[in-house]
Amino acid sequence: MKEKDKRAESASCSCNVIHQEVVDQARAAMPKEEILYDLAEVFKVFGDSTRIKLLWALLGQEMCVCDLAVLLQMTPSAVSHQLRILKQARLVKCRKEGKVVHYSLDDAHVQGIIDQGLLHILEV
Amino acid sequence: MKEKDKRAESASCSCNVIHQEVVDQARAAMPKEEILYDLAEVFKVFGDSTRIKLLWALLGQEMCVCDLAVLLQMTPSAVSHQLRILKQARLVKCRKEGKVVHYSLDDAHVQGIIDQGLLHILEV
DNA sequence: CATTCATATGAACACTTGTTCATATGTTGA
DNA sequence: TCAACATATGAACAAGTGTTCATATGAATG
Numbered sequence: 450m451k452e453k454d455k456r457a458e459s460a461s462c463s464c465n466v467i468h469q470e471v472v473d474q475a476r477a478a479m480p481k482e483e484i485l486y487d488l489a490e491v492f493k494v495f496g497d498s499t500r501i502k503l504l505w506a507l508l509g510q511e512m513c514v515c516d517l518a519v520l521l522q523m524t525p526s527a528v529s530h531q532l533r534i535l536k537q538a539r540l541v542k543c544r545k546e547g548k549v550v551h552y553s554l555d556d557a558h559v560q561g562i563i564d565q566g567l568l569h570i571l572e573v
Numbered sequence: 574m575k576e577k578d579k580r581a582e583s584a585s586c587s588c589n590v591i592h593q594e595v596v597d598q599a600r601a602a603m604p605k606e607e608i609l610y611d612l613a614e615v616f617k618v619f620g621d622s623t624r625i626k627l628l629w630a631l632l633g634q635e636m637c638v639c640d641l642a643v644l645l646q647m648t649p650s651a652v653s654h655q656l657r658i659l660k661q662a663r664l665v666k667c668r669k670e671g672k673v674v675h676y677s678l679d680d681a682h683v684q685g686i687i688d689q690g691l692l693h694i695l696e697v
Numbered sequence: 698c699a700t701t702c703a704t705a706t707g708a709a710c711a712c713t714t715g716t717t718c719a720t721a722t723g724t725t726g727a
Numbered sequence: 728t729c730a731a732c733a734t735a736t737g738a739a740c741a742a743g744t745g746t747t748c749a750t751a752t753g754a755a756t757g
Binding site: 513514515525526528529530532533547548549550 | 701702703704705706
């Protein structure tokens with residue numbers, strides 16, 4: 450189901466053992482639905498190895514679509530599609546220079562997000 | 574395409590404007606494929622608002638399946654399915670106590686990953 | 698103006714994913 | 728042992744996703 454269409458539809462739990470205080474505390478700590486959906490959207494963008502590669506490449510320098518296509522051994526079309534998703538997520542920005550379009554990171558937190566992911570997978 | 578099946582299949586780029594040094598540098602900085610796939614897998618798990626909610630709830634305390642079902646207004650079955658995914662990703666662990674199974678976070682970096690995501694979406 | 702070329706876009710396809718429903722497991726207490 | 732109950736699991740379905748192909752855009756060059 451698409452994130453933005455996910456709203457709490459009625460679906461009651463038939464369990465009897467409910468620790469009400471625990472549920473209440475968790476509910477109190479839960480942020481607005483919108484925040485949760487937006488968070489999921491961001492991580493969804495990171496949840497594809499092609500896009501991770503694109504972001505990783507752009508961590509060091511700006512690159513044009515063609516360079517990225519050569520680097521990842523993909524068609525420029527496929528790269529362009531993914532760059533669009535990254536751009537819509539405000540993770541990359543572009544700069545036109547004649548026919549060539551140079552892409553670069555648009556968010557200082559990209560490194561931070563990847564680093565945190567790395568910490569998890571590299572954990573013993 | 575499933576991450577583990579994604580390998581660099583031949584797909585040459587027809588562009589002529591290739592900045593070789595830029596491509597070379599990006600290639601040198603690129604980590605092993607395995608790392609990139611694992612990274613994407615982790616973020617994929619975070620890329621669903623139901624799982625974000627589950628993780629957020631467990632940030633503060635351990636909770637049983639039924640409590641989580643009540644909190645999120647979902648069936649225990651649906652919650653259990655998602656908890657399995659979180660467990661396989663080594664993000665949560667469980668502790669049995671009679672019929673009740675208590676879930677809690679299994680990774681200190683969950684908070685860090687969510688925080689980094691928040692930094693991005695809350696950015697002006 | 699026509700051509701070339703870098704990039705973008707739309708439709709279509711195979712594949713993946715989250716939820717639901719039905720059912721199974723395993724524990725407790727009668 | 729049986730019933731009740733918390734949780735888990737498998738199959739199935741609708742919906743979403745990444746890639747490909749064909750084609751469009753738009754800038755430079757002759």
